[in-house]
Amino acid sequence: MFQDLLPLALWVVDADGRLVQWSLAARDLLGHTPEQLVGQDAKRVLVPEENRELADRLVRTVRSGAAVVARLPVRHRDGSVVDMEMWHCPIADARGRTGVLAIAAETSAVERMRDALAALEGLFTQSPIGLAMLGPDLRFLRVNEALSRIDGVPVAEHAGRRVTEIAPGAGALESVMRQVLDRGEAVVDFRYVSGAADPQRMRTWSCSYAPLLGGAGQRVGVIASLIDITEGQRAHLEAERARRRLALLAEAGTQMGSTLDLTRTAQEVVRVLVPRLADSADVQLLEEAMAPDETAASAHGVVRRAAAAFTDPDAPADHLAVGMTMQVPPGSVYEQVMTAGRAMNLYLGDIGPLIPTPGAERLREYLYARVGAARLVPLVARGTVLGAVVVTRTRGREPFDEQDTLLIDELVARAALNIDNARMYSRERDAALTLQRSLMNTALPTVSGLELTGRYLPAGDQEVGGDWFDAIALSDDRTALVIGDVMGHGIHAAAVMGQLRTAVRTLARRDTAPGQVLRSLDAAVADLGDNEMATCLYAVHDPVTGHCLIARAGHPPPVIADERGTVAFLDGPAGPPLGVGRQDREVQRVFLPPHSLLVTYTDGLIETRGTDLDQGMRRLAEALRHPGHPLEEICDDLLAHVMPQVADDDVAVLLARALPR
Structure with missing residues (x-):
């Protein structure tokens, strides 16, 4: 019924001045459909030429952080001009910049209304965005249904209560509102995460706050808007992770295999992996794959550490020195990984198999105390197993997820090819030098x-x-x-x-x-x-x-x-x-x-x-x-x-x- 008395149009303009949202009420009042307007320049389409200077001043005021009520003629689709009473307030656009949320009613309709509060209530019921008005004591005066759905508390039960009473743990939001009230400056796109204890229920909100001004310009409260940006945030984070993965792969292409020296190639592998993907990386090469043919038989099952990097200063360096050799015990995880040629993840209780030889109790104690996840990846090139790379993360870091393991495996596969190139080149060089010296x-x-x-x-x-x-x-x-x-x-x-x-x-x-x-x-x-x-x-x-x-x-x-x-x-x-x-x-x-x-x-x-x-x-x-x-x-x-x-x-x-x- 209230909508019949005072239709309220809502639209949102981003920081570039383009319309990103156009409500059905706006369509009814001004004749433009959302399909026609979304993406268009708002000033060019809606504001008559003679009123554009006024519109620019209003936008500047809103972007300074204040909510503004003003009368502004708006162009109808049929070319006529409609006088409208408009409420402008700052809102974060999709890129986190300050845009304008406009709620408007035809001036003639507003003038027929005797009760301004009814218009405010109509505004709240029309908005698809969570909206609230709080008094100088930061207690709720009004909320809309959208905000009620967000916090799960009925509209009527908000009145007179503080934010922390509705949403325990939201003290940060109350602090931001106090800052807006004290300074008279808007805060746009303050990111707030709720439900962090449960990843399945965790949501990310974009919160914007502006001082509510009285007739004499005094600050009488705060107007708040909340937008659920969880999906967009997730998409942004995934895109950022994908960008970092591509950047790392590109960097690996330039850093790994820069020479045909076997030792330097192994060192390049650990520099790419640590610390961005792992807290440690250990490149271990099979002696029988690296040794000349006549000595390979005597080195069966022996691995030599070619390169290693550990970010943890407490790691026992005497057990992790480059050049150390160890015999891989039959049936161990190491042997399984290198025999099958398939990578394997290890977690907490599985850390013991990271130590293939006895006599390293101090290293075993360190791994149990500090390492939370590990991945063993075989170095396989041209059908030959050359050894394995062990990468770990400490317990203070998230375990490897699917994207991490795919990236690690891709980097190790590239490293295997580079190591094999260095191995074959080294053998050819040694053979050429031997031949030359003999001739x-x-x-x-x-x-x-x-x-x-x-x-x-x-x-x-x-x-x-x-x-x-x-x-x-x-x-x-x-x-x-x-x-x-x-x-x-x-x-x-x-x-x-x-x-x-x-x-x-x-x-x-x-x-x-x-x-x-x-x-x-x-x-x-x-x-x-x-x-x-x-x-x-x-x-x-x-x-x-x-x-x-x-x-x-x-x-x-x-x-x-x-x-x-x-x-x-x-x-x-x-x-x-x-x-x-x-x-x-x-x-x-x-x-x-x-x-x-x-x-x-x-x-x-x-x-x-x-x-x-x-x-x-x-x-x-x-x-x-x-x-x-x-x-x-x-x-x-x-x-x-x-x-x-x-x-x-x-x-x-x-x-x-x-x-x-």
Whole structure:
């Protein structure tokens, strides 16, 4: 009946000025349907041009925190203007910003009403939002049915009671209202959680409060609105968790597997997991999966801790040291996880199986006292079990939920692949280094007229290539000096290097001329395939004349430093590398005076990505200013001061000093 006397329109405008709610009463009064208006600019659709300045002032007042009653013409759908009495109060929009809740009645209808309280009661009955009006003592004066449904207390039983009497434990809400009353400033979107003790009944509310002003502007109470945002909050939290999970996966993609070093890869795994997903992470690798084939049998069932991180300072570090090994007992949880290749969750009473070996009572006591949940995840890559990762959370943290376990398993699966890549690369590197050492005998012979020394260095700990050097005693006291560089790295490059070294030795002992040696090597490299390529320098020194015959195939120029410290790079074309076609190479004759140095090297000594080649050549020349120093010392200085700090390629150097006759 009251609705017939005074129809009340309700609409909500967000902080951007767009309509987000339009009631049926508003449709009846102004002709616009919710479908037509929701999402539209409220001022453009509803406010006549001549009244927009007034509307802007009202909005600014409401956003400052005050509830305002004002008369404002509103445009009807048919184009006419309807004078309306409107009540504006602040309300939080979906993004937590201050919007406007407008309740309006046609002015002509209001003027027919003698009792303003009836209008207020109509407002409360129309609102789908929980509304309340409280006096200066913060006791309820009015509440609507929506608020009654929220707190489960009939409307009539609210009058004269405090918030804490209706909802025990809601003291925080009363404190906020006291602040609004004392300061005269609205509080918008204060989040309050009820039923926290029971997750199934827990609700989240967006509460907004504004001072209620009397005719003279004095604060006579508080107007309150409550909106249930539980579902929206849950959706927001789930979206935020999903965003964090995606961010962590993206970060893991850049952090894990950044190198092919097994230890660093294991360390990267625990850095990703701790502390965001877990309070500890322990990477344990099976020795038989990591060890060479000939030693794997003796390491069956043994795991070694490759990396670990524990946020709890009370964790017994002596039992958790990286490098420790332990035998996995048959039938244990560890064995089950690694045999089946499936992850497993452990809780409170199951913590004991986290300790696969006896004699660690202190660790067992710590785990029982501090750990609330754990997950054991096997490291499986390409069908091979490499070990397991153990992650735990302390009792003060929630156990792993389904999303946590999915994310942990995904990260461990990625880690397994990275660890397996590092494992296979390490094995290949070791095999390549072994092959190279077996094929390249770095022990140089004692020859006539020359003092010799040489070095080979792989590119850091990760790369083995096809660089090599050699010296071969020839007839008539002559000496062949050889240095070369096979393109590529690994076992294949080392094997090609071995073939070229053998071919050079065979050709040299047949007294083949330098130019013909390179032509024969070019054919040999071409026979290996279209993608094979190498550089080489071949020189023959005659101690009788002091001359050297030097031929190059794409190789960097050698350096000659006389006993006065004058340094010169050999002029002349380097020629094409080996393997690009049968072409004649220029043979140069140079004189090597007594006490002078002939320095040959591969390009890894002077060249690296992103640097100027000329800089490397200048560093090499500067390092040869004192050719009279012992040959071994000169060689060490070259590698220490000329070679780039971060080497991209392996390096070979061969130094020859001419001896006086």
